[in-house]
Amino acid sequence: MTDGRDSIKKVKKFHHDAVMKYVLLAIASVTVLIIFFIILFILINGVEALGDIGIVKFLTGTSWKPGEGSYGALPLILGSVLVTFGAIMFALPLGLGSAIFISEIAPKRLRSILKPICEVFAGIPSVVYGFFGLIVLVPLLRNIFPDHLLFGTSWLAGSIILGIMALPTIISVSEDAMRAVPMSYREASMAMGATRWETTRKIVVPAAISGIAAATILGIGRAIGETMAVMMVTGNSPIIPEPLWNFFEMLRTITATLALEMPDVVSGSTHYAALFLLALVLMIMVLAINFTAKLIIKRSRRKFGETMSSGSSLNRITNTAKRRPVSFHILMLISVFFITLAIASALLDLFAGFICASFALTVFALVSTVIRRSGSRPTAYMISKRMPKILRSAVLTALFVFAWMVASLFADTSTSVLAAFIVLIVAIVFIPVAKRMGARIREKVAHTSLWLVIVMVVAILIALLYDIVSKGLPALSIDFLFGYPEEGGLSGGIFPAIAGTIQLVFGTMMIAFPLGITSGIYLAEYAKNTRSTKIIREAIDILNGTPSVVFGLFGMAAFVIYLGTGYALIAGCITLAVMVLPVIIRTTEEAVLAVPRELREASLALGASKWETTMKVVIPAAFGGVVTGLILSLGRAAGETAPIMFTAAVVFRSSVSLSLLDPIMALPYHLYFLATEVPGSETMQYGTALVLLIMVLFMFALASVVRYRYSKNIKW
């Protein structure tokens, strides 16, 4: 080969390189355009309602009666907040306890079982949780509290189900945070003679507190955007509970309102715009929550980066333990707000309660900031010295109020105050007793309770799985899997639903994979770190946090009504594809970025072009990570209900059509339909739930096999 030919080839190769760069850029821009289009679409449609209703009236009105022209969204916003609050009250102790157990106590082998169990929790579709809640939890609650719950569907039921759903997020993120605490911290603590429990409580948890807070906030974010499970078990009355903490009341969340009312509204009407405005409010709430979590995670990463490199790690850790971190501060602020709100709204009315609560919040924030800022000044020193005492009395007061709130739901005022006092006295007596116990005994008590927590969490999952498998298996038969529904779903099979779900997943794949993968590769390999790239990343994050019901809303407005596809497979596929796009982009980007730079440099040094390097070196190395992300996103698409219930899914199809313009049946929607609309179809419900569960969990299992194989094969 002569030199001339070689250089011509080289020129061609690099010409090729430039072309490919622009092809990637073009595809990535399409993706970005889609993302911005959706955000704009919701924004524009929602803002339209502001003129008709008025922002103040919308946010503070207490009556949601679109039929009579009153659009007060406060009950719905409060509904979302309250149900999520309850979920966290339920999930935080369980989740944190399990995380501590898995990270600090569990033997290695037990941990390797518990972690995948946790992932199974996360993989179960929302509608299956809702189904379990409706068929097991709701009747159970009705039997336990017959005087308080007429239906069983209630705030309480919603919070329990949502809490279970938030558990995997809380467990896995906070467990990661605790595992990230360097081993040397624990060793140092143990060397000083501390017990394992003391090490956990005073070293590991404080050091990981930012991560734990982030986990909680992410759990909140997941819970507040949840639609199907909540809609099925909360009863959906658009009211503000009375009193505000009455968790036996039915309530309605923003998400449930969107899902319930969207099909009845006329596009362009005030009601229609009001629903978009609700979606916007929901998006802003989720956005704020996720942003806080991101901020905290960023901080904690920086902290560990420093501590691990700098020599004064022990110094730092004592600092972290002593100085209450910002996240703790925020939690205190939130609890001050809610406790004042609860008391004031009970004594006065809700509006006055809000004013009092905001006032208390401001005062508390000011005082605590002064204390934090004033550093070494004598007064501040005095206060900070007394801080443990102040803190303890604050905790006791909170305990008293909480006990009274719960008791007041069951008994009259005087009895409930008495009950609260008893709780208070028990607590006051208990604290010194606990203090006087030896460190060993305290460790025993703590570890036993953690064992109990993990047993409880696993028991919940096993109960759920056992219930569905044991009652679903008898339903499975050839006729069930390959037959058509008969008698309105009471008998027959679910073949069109299975086929429809496969069609949906396949279509979603066709649209989302090429766009998502190329955009991910572009972002990781080609995009420069400019402001526009940053904006693109932000937009992807926004879309990633958007609740699935909002995608359903978008899909219905854009495809079903505006483009006029009607309920159609294609509308469902595009909606689902848009929903999973950010996940695919993110996981692809992360997998590609995880490939060491040296590999690229070696390839480039050997004369390969950038495109060749990307295709032949980087992508094969990142293949496992990319494929894992893809399968996980499909698993999510298969289980989702909210995005397809207004775009593609119908109750009955008499044949399986391959046309993109025909509506389809889908497993999650069919389960929802059977569970809420066809009394007496329990066997069919369990069968459908089992098939859906098997399909989704199969994909998750596949993903972990792929991840495992590739992480084993590739070592650098």
Add this chain to the structure above:
Amino acid sequence: MNTWLKIAVAILVTAMVCVPVTATAIGNNAQTLNVAGSTTVQPLMLELQKEFEKFANVDMNVTGGGSGVGISSTLNGVADIGMLSRDMKYDEGQGRLVPHVIAMDAVVVIVNKDAGLGDDPDLTMKQLADIYSGKINDWGEVGGKSGQSIAVVAREEGSGTRDCFEGALKKYAYSNFEMKDRVNSVNSTGAILAAVNNTPGAIGYINFNVSGGIQGNTSTVSVDGISATKESILKDPNDPDRYEISRDLILVTDGTETGMVKFFLNWIMTGDGQEIVEKAGFIRIDGL
């Protein structure tokens, strides 16, 4: 590795081809009759479609979505015919939509047997209004089991069934009737059936066409001594024995109907069409 790469490229190319093809397919359905709207009317429309496609050479597309979708899609030209289970409110039709009544439907009240109202439960219009406005909360006050709380189930805001029920209470009980907030809202007739069946002391309302098959723990309620039957619903508006909680099922078209749409609407009003209306559980309005 190379095979994987090829597969990936193949998928990419397929998708690239698929999207434009789909896009053209969306814009290319001229020979069909598109019907969209109320899920209450949808089962009837599917039956009509089966017969009409045999009768005339058309390709019909029936999609549900709700009455709102029916109005929206007819207004923006996506559907030729919109299905409504309620009247058009305010200026929803923008003065363009023309309603065509094709059948009648009624709303039937059902109660859980634990209410203690006996085998042939009966409530007056006023009692119903008091129950739904929250004035009466115990079955003992209306002749049922004392101490049994009334668990109220209702359809969601905007539903045609709810409109019809509320309208009747406003008209025949209290003109200022307002449904209380503390009701269990669900978004389908089936869900009401399920909730009433499973909840002791529950009351709810459902469509006439499914009230025939009521069984289990639920029974239908007659109102002011009149139970919902084909005859009692069709009685003259001035007749005291008329069942009052009824409504029209409406198809809307954008402007005066023409061509195939007109043919279809006329066909529904013939004996053949009305026969199907009756089979689907609704009330035929051709006097037979």
